[in-house]
Amino acid sequence: MAASNPTSPEGAAVLHAAIVMDGNGRWAKQRGLPRSLGHRAGVEALKRTVSAAAQTNIRWLTVFGFSTENWSRPAAEVAELMALPKRYFESDIERLEREGVRVRVVGRREGLSPELVRIIENAQARTAHNDRFFLNIAFNYGGRADIVDAARRFAAEVAAGRARPDDLTEATFDSLLATADSPPLDLIIRPSGEQRLSNFLLWEAAYAEFVFQDVLWPDYGADHLKAALAAFAARDRRYGAVIPDDVLAAG
Numbered sequence: 001m002a003a004s005n006p007t008s009p010e011g012a013a014v015l016h017a018a019i020v021m022d023g024n025g026r027w028a029k030q031r032g033l034p035r036s037l038g039h040r041a042g043v044e045a046l047k048r049t050v051s052a053a054a055q056t057n058i059r060w061l062t063v064f065g066f067s068t069e070n071w072s073r074p075a076a077e078v079a080e081l082m083a084l085p086k087r088y089f090e091s092d093i094e095r096l097e098r099e100g101v102r103v104r105v106v107g108r109r110e111g112l113s114p115e116l117v118r119i120i121e122n123a124q125a126r127t128a129h130n131d132r133f134f135l136n137i138a139f140n141y142g143g144r145a146d147i148v149d150a151a152r153r154f155a156a157e158v159a160a161g162r163a164r165p166d167d168l169t170e171a172t173f174d175s176l177l178a179t180a181d182s183p184p185l186d187l188i189i190r191p192s193g194e195q196r197l198s199n200f201l202l203w204e205a206a207y208a209e210f211v212f213q214d215v216l217w218p219d220y221g222a223d224h225l226k227a228a229l230a231a232f233a234a235r236d237r238r239y240g241a242v243i244p245d246d247v248l249a250a251g
């Protein structure tokens, strides 16, 4: 990730937010529906939430679509999850393109079908020129896998004689991660009532604020996002330091 957050043309702080899209299965179960329909409803929630986020000071949004651990789900469910990017892009890529959203799918390509890789590459190419809003979809992504991949890439540079071990700093390591092009992560939102990171953005989460919300992802929308941003705005981010008022009070 870049060293610091840019500001919008108006000078307002712009945010990089992340969402663990969770609760599709429970949403379906509550309605007596198959889990697949929960996942499809989750795609609709993603569309709503990207539109809503573009109206806020969020400018980078990274969503968790499929984790490296999700392969252990039943084959039929894995197949349904693998079909979601196609479903999403087929129904929304024109709007994303038109509204200035640049889409990136981050995660390992190994294990994805050639057709899915083509769909992903096509969505990325169609929106590559956009710069109003940045949507990263983590798919076949795991925080640990991403860290291991970055370490491997650096080790290969050392083995090839192009880098020395001391060249590795937090900043250079950062630039080897899947999120290298995005600014530091400000906020991680997890709906569905679960309160854990589940191997999402492990490195990037170092100073992010967490907001957990009791809503299942297929029900998520603009009002939930607003509530998450309000909770974020009330936080006191110190990055391990003290705020000036406290220094004065202590003095």
Ligand code: IPE
Pocket (backbone or CB within 6 Å): 021, 022, 023, 024, 025, 026, 027, 065, 066, 067, 070, 081, 192
């Ligand atoms: C999120 O919903 C979708 C993915 C993790 C891919 P879940 O499928 O995890 O839904 P729950 O947690 O079973 O409700």
Ligand code: MG
Pocket (backbone or CB within 6 Å): 022, 023, 024
């Ligand atoms: Mg879940």
